[in-house]
Amino acid sequence: MRDIFYFLALALMAVLVACDGEEPEPEVNTRPQNVTEYNKVTEGLKDYYAGNEYFAIGTAIEPASLDDPAGVALLKRHFASITAENVMKWSTLQPSEGVFNFGPADRLVDFAGANGMLVFGHTLCWHNQVPDWVFRDGAVPASKELVLQRLETHIITVMTHFKGRIYGWDVVNEAIDDGSGTYKNTIWYQICGADYIYKAFETARAADPDAKLFYNDYSATNATKREKIYNLLVDLKGRGLVDGMGLQGHWNIDAPSDDLITAALNRYKEAGVELRISELDVSIYPSNSDPESEYTSDIALKQAIAYGRFFRIFRTFKDDISGITIWGIADNHTWLDNFPVQGRKNYPLLFDVNLVPKQAYFTVINF
Ligand code: G3I
Numbered sequence: 001m002r003d004i005f006y007f008l009a010l011a012l013m014a015v016l017v018a019c020d021g022e023e024p025e026p027e028v029n030t031r032p033q034n035v036t037e038y039n040k041v042t043e044g045l046k047d048y049y050a051g052n053e054y055f056a057i058g059t060a061i062e063p064a065s066l067d068d069p070a071g072v073a074l075l076k077r078h079f080a081s082i083t084a085e086n087v088m089k090w091s092t093l094q095p096s097e098g099v100f101n102f103g104p105a106d107r108l109v110d111f112a113g114a115n116g117m118l119v120f121g122h123t124l125c126w127h128n129q130v131p132d133w134v135f136r137d138g139a140v141p142a143s144k145e146l147v148l149q150r151l152e153t154h155i156i157t158v159m160t161h162f163k164g165r166i167y168g169w170d171v172v173n174e175a176i177d178d179g180s181g182t183y184k185n186t187i188w189y190q191i192c193g194a195d196y197i198y199k200a201f202e203t204a205r206a207a208d209p210d211a212k213l214f215y216n217d218y219s220a221t222n223a224t225k226r227e228k229i230y231n232l233l234v235d236l237k238g239r240g241l242v243d244g245m246g247l248q249g250h251w252n253i254d255a256p257s258d259d260l261i262t263a264a265l266n267r268y269k270e271a272g273v274e275l276r277i278s279e280l281d282v283s284i285y286p287s288n289s290d291p292e293s294e295y296t297s298d299i300a301l302k303q304a305i306a307y308g309r310f311f312r313i314f315r316t317f318k319d320d321i322s323g324i325t326i327w328g329i330a331d332n333h334t335w336l337d338n339f340p341v342q343g344r345k346n347y348p349l350l351f352d353v354n355l356v357p358k359q360a361y362f363t364v365i366n367f
Contacts, residue, residue, distance in 0.1 A: 031365050038357055044078035045350075048365045051080055054318050056118055058325040060085040060279065062333075063104045066111055071329055074355050081118035081167070083278070083325050084108050085335075088122055089129040094154055097133055102161055109165050120278070120325060121162065121169035123216060124155050125200045127186035135187050144192050151196060152203045159207035167323075168212030170246055170278065171204045172197050176217055176228045197232070201241035216246035216278055221256040221264040233271035244322070245271070246278030250336075251310065253302045254286040258313060265317050275320045279327040281336060281348035282306050282360070288340045295331075295347045300359045307350070308363035315367065330355045 032038040045057045058081030065071055086092060087104035094100050112119045134150055135142050175197055177184045188196045204213050215233060219225050236242035245268040268275055284299050314321055328334045330351035337346055350361040
């Protein structure tokens with residue numbers, strides 16, 4: 001009997017010693033590596049980047065996106081948030097003074113609500129897709145006071161309408177200059193100076209104190225522009241008017257560099273705001289003068305490497321980035337088909353024109 005106890009004690013000690021020094025088993029990556037494997041599972045981007053560990057992955061949609069059953073299935077499988085690509089802009093929401101048209105945006109917000117998705121509001125104040133009447137007073141240009149009063153009315157009416165259904169708003173979009181100036185010389189700036197920015201944020205804060213307020217811009221990794229945006233964020237933050245910074249992320253297969261992205265994210269973080277990548281797409285054309293190209297295997301590989309590189313950086317900022325919105329669902333619908341070159345087909349998204357995941361998709365989910 002004593003021998004048996006002695007034997008059991010030795011065996012137990014051996015097990016304990018073995019366990020102590022043992023490396024944990026490496027987690028087996030069961031994520032699909034190709035389309036065949038993808039078709040056998042139901043998970044999507046939102047599962048691999050679950051919001052509590054990483055960030056809400058979203059996409060930009062139009063009301064027409066909801067008319068295509070295959071597109072809707074893809075949307076539901078992969079995305080945890082939506083942004084209205086166009087229908088929350090001023091030209092849709094208030095095409096004439098005092099005439100509000102919430103129908104198209106309501107459709108998107110209702111869809112999001114029914115499917116447990118967050119909504120990012122885009123955008124309350126921008127110089128594009130804003131009707132001329134905002135800046136006119138009959139036959140003459142509107143005064144600064146009138147323009148600011150219209151801005152206030154627009155923001156209060158829109159935010160009140162959507163109250164409780166929007167996670168955060170792009171309050172002001174693209175107000176910083178790309179060149180040597182501080183502020184972009186938009187019609188807003190020409191009439192109001194920088195006051196329109198403060199008016200927009202003050203009004204938004206009062207209209208819905210629970211909504212997160214974002215400043216949103218492109219080329220936000222450019223070092224010179226970055227510093228100007230940083231200064232604006234610090235100023236707004238000091239006044240309690242801003243909560244987040246949206247880096248649009250209209251990038252391409254060559255740029256921006258890891259260093260520029262990392263430096264920008266770190267800098268905006270220093271301003272004490274949450275970060276979003278608000279309009280990500282990766283053009284296959286590094287230059288405006290590149291001729292139209294087929295989506296070759298070489299380009300697919302380069303794009304996969306670029307997407308992989310960008311998401312690797314985003315993951316290192318997972319505690320700071322609250323959301324990543326990809327600017328479109330699939331390559332069958334992208335604004336880049338008409339910008340900067342009208343009619344030059346582009347393929348900037350994670351799903352191809354037939355809604356099939358691209359190599360870039362597999363790079364993004366396999367980490
Ligand atoms: O609605 C009209 C339609 O009535 C008309 O028949 C048709 C003819 O061209 O145009 C339609 O309007 C288009 C609109 O999208 C809605 O589809 C405009 O021409 C077109 O210029 C507009 O493009 C949008 C662009 O903003 C306008 O600046 C893109 O879809 C949208 O993706 C893009 O999004 C912006 C973000 O809001 C801000 N950051 C940059 C980003 C890319 O430009």
